[in-house]
Amino acid sequence: MGILRTGTTSAAVRIQVPRTGRPALQSPIKAPRLEAAGLPLELPLDQVLVGDCVAALERLPPASVDLVFADPPYNLQLGGDLRRPDDSLVDAVDDDWDKFSSFADYDAFTRAWLAACRRVLKPDGALWVIGSYHNIFRVGAILQDLGFWMLNDIVWRKANPMPNFRGRRFTNAHETLIWAARGASSKYTFHYEALKGGNDDLQMRSDWYLPLCTGEERLKDEAGAKVHPTQKPEALLARVMLSASNPGDVILDPFFGTGTTGAVAKALGRRFIGLERDPVYAAAARKRIAAIEPLPPEAYSTAPSKRSEPRVPFLSLVEAGLVKAGESVTDEKRRHKATIRADGTLMLGPAVGSIHKVGALAQGLPSCNGWTFWHVERPAGLMLLDVLRGEIRAQMAAA
């Protein structure tokens, strides 16, 4: 039972990618801007590529991916002798040179894959990476050094963490995710209203409380052993994608493992690219993803946010007769008053200007949103201009 399981029907629903109309899976799309540069034209969408992730990333076209989700290894598989996430394998090696070289190896690996990811990210793309205290500080520092712009660090509070058996430390009950834009000026995606709407109309905080991946969701082999040691819960990936990507976006995971990123992407109408070194994991991921039934688009499509709604000139309200030239507008407490002019400006004493300018002037503030400041008198009481604007927008949508 998880966020991807549909409860009421078993009918497969083939989703359409909203922006292109193409089927979601197994059909590479072209990256048109790259043609002129003579670069590879196609992205390996909705596929799992087996091999070293840095090498694979370097074969992908630049600026072609909307979002990266990465769950990198704690210890370096390539180098061999790095310290493990738990301290048991690390004997008290007090050799400073050895310590430095171990961390240096991990840092070099981290720098390589982060830089390669940054190259394939679109200018407005973003990256998520998850880790624990063993590695996340090194990852975070390198990410800043490479020019990524940190947006939030997110704490995944585990509902059911493993206790600390020896009683020598606090229960390690969380992991840390870093959300960073490709650069400081990237216009990253964030579905603020959707997150707030799913959280009792309160802003979503940086601490998320979610259970571990267990039970049916956890992939097991024939012997009943878990296929992957660190499979992440689908709910975690779903929250990441719902908050920081759009339907149809390309989401790349350089450490694909058993494919949680791909499974959630498919369910939520996103495209994915999975890179995985281990063919056993890759095979398990492919099988898992093939069995996923995408959710109906209306269950995940992006709700319109105020920022994306069509602009309505105040003059349209005058023209539509929703407000009258010569009529007065006031603020909520009727402390300020101005007159509507036929050209869609307001007049306050000798001053004439937009609803925003005059609102700012009335309050002595540098700026003001006139739509949410001014009201008109109606039989039922004061009515906000923003409500009247909503009526215009409804008419526009119906037309």
Add this chain to the structure above:
Amino acid sequence: MGILRTGTTSAAVRIQVPRTGRPALQSPIKAPRLEAAGLPLELPLDQVLVGDCVAALERLPPASVDLVFADPPYNLQLGGDLRRPDDSLVDAVDDDWDKFSSFADYDAFTRAWLAACRRVLKPDGALWVIGSYHNIFRVGAILQDLGFWMLNDIVWRKANPMPNFRGRRFTNAHETLIWAARGASSKYTFHYEALKGGNDDLQMRSDWYLPLCTGEERLKDEAGAKVHPTQKPEALLARVMLSASNPGDVILDPFFGTGTTGAVAKALGRRFIGLERDPVYAAAARKRIAAIEPLPPEAYSTAPSKRSEPRVPFLSLVEAGLVKAGESVTDEKRRHKATIRADGTLMLGPAVGSIHKVGALAQGLPSCNGWTFWHVERPAGLMLLDVLRGEIRAQMAAA
């Protein structure tokens, strides 16, 4: 009322340091092991030294401190002004001490003070550092490079964080503390049982829920302005000291500020050394600490965790699989119907919003409690969302 305030009596209670029997304050003790080495014999105990912390640290004898608590500058890198939706100005941390010209500068500064702290730490000593995503990753990486051995990262979940006013990110609702031993083989102090006893006999987790330092506890000047922009709550320091130090231990704070570390140390029968560059902060700290009445050791137990009913986002029900994305919700009489979306919002016709907003919309009312309005169809009949929320809360309480 802060954690140090005694509620029932105003009588001063002079504590005794259990292991030595010496009065807690203003009497430097000898550091016997240092005599033979010809080093300074006395530690400036229970004092605030004004000056650069690295220079001051280098004048202290090595291996003489049990615990370091450090709240270094965060290097916030703020841009222009930030205003609340009501146009009031956010009082930002724009002090000179938080300005660094580059990451390299900040790293050099961090390496210097961390190395100096490591020198004065006893072999079995430990260090705590607090920071935000702006600096903590760099601090953590450098700390590892210097040979500190990480024990936990601790998340301070703020009960009342500042919201994200522009709706562009998740509410930055936590800060991170790193707890590290001087080295991998250090026999650090940890009062496992005490922490567990203060936590309903459950292991203390790595995520701590505590309010900001506000109200009476916050130091104000004559004009009513806060003395220090980033004063930490006493409860946070108390939990640190109770878990990771013994009565009589020497606790050094290289960024003493207005002396929360000293105030809590005095109250809990620890010795302190405070280093602070700004004489104004140092003077405020001295005055503050002088007014502290030490608690009798038996009077203090671990800060009680907040016991109010945890708020549950509707999204959690989707994530837990208690309701399905795409499933319908109805009111008691099945007159209204809406669809659950993967992000925890509802959809009713073209409208998308929280369970409350959409409930209000369905009924044409200004407001609605979605928890007690909407139901889902279950084999046994309609089930109220509020009942499902109860199940989630039961799980959370059991965790």
Add this chain to the structure above:
DNA sequence: GGTAGCGTTGAATCGTTGA
């Protein structure tokens, strides 16, 4: 004397679009 209501505030990397 309670309490409802209003104002203030907290370590913050907090726009977008079109001319």
Add this chain to the structure above:
DNA sequence: ATCAACGATTCAACGCTAC
């Protein structure tokens, strides 16, 4: 590229005032 206009945006705790 720069500039100006538009217009979107907050939660919990505390303290003071009015009733």
